[in-house]
Amino acid sequence: MKHLVRTSKNLGHAIRQARKAKNLTQKELASMSGVWQETISKIENGSGGTKLETLFDLIAALDLEITVTERSKGTSDGLEDIF
């Protein structure tokens, strides 16, 4: 699945989905990423300006990757998942 991320809320969804897909609890993800369970909860619920470093920790622990590209001109190839 590919998540187009424009807001913190999008991000939260992507993180939560990836975590669930791996059958991890927030606590487990917390211990493998070094990010507190409480913080993960907030992030998954899209609460405000997380720090990038925190995001990278989560992304790495979840085996995800972030890419930055030019905005695709209309070509919504159907793989995106926007919230």
Added chain:
Amino acid sequence: MKHLVRTSKNLGHAIRQARKAKNLTQKELASMSGVWQETISKIENGSGGTKLETLFDLIAALDLEITVTERSKGTSDGLEDIF
């Protein structure tokens, strides 16, 4: 161009490249994104944990998009740009 972003430094490169590609100065990007020129400078140089909201502002102003996907298994299709 597609930038795989794992660190703040990667991010900085992606931002700077996109800005240059559009022939914008930091000050111009600053006024169109609402992010201070000084802050843009720091971000482009990869200095530390930027806030997500700031990043989103920049990304939007530069017509870029962020996607989160599962880490591609080996398939380095040659389009990435890692720093």
Added chain:
DNA sequence: ACTCCATATGACCTCTGGATCATAAATTGT
């Protein structure tokens, strides 16, 4: 209903990112 685990919330404290202004250093043009 009652456990047990998961997730959310609330409070406190510390640390740091970003706004803001000033200025230094680097780059570009002539």
Added chain:
DNA sequence: ACAATTTATGATCCAGAGGTCATATGGAGT
């Protein structure tokens, strides 16, 4: 070399993110 523009740095201040602990709420399962 010089002037002009762009980028970097340095300092101060403030808001808020995350570490940390305690607790509340929610959900499964029995």
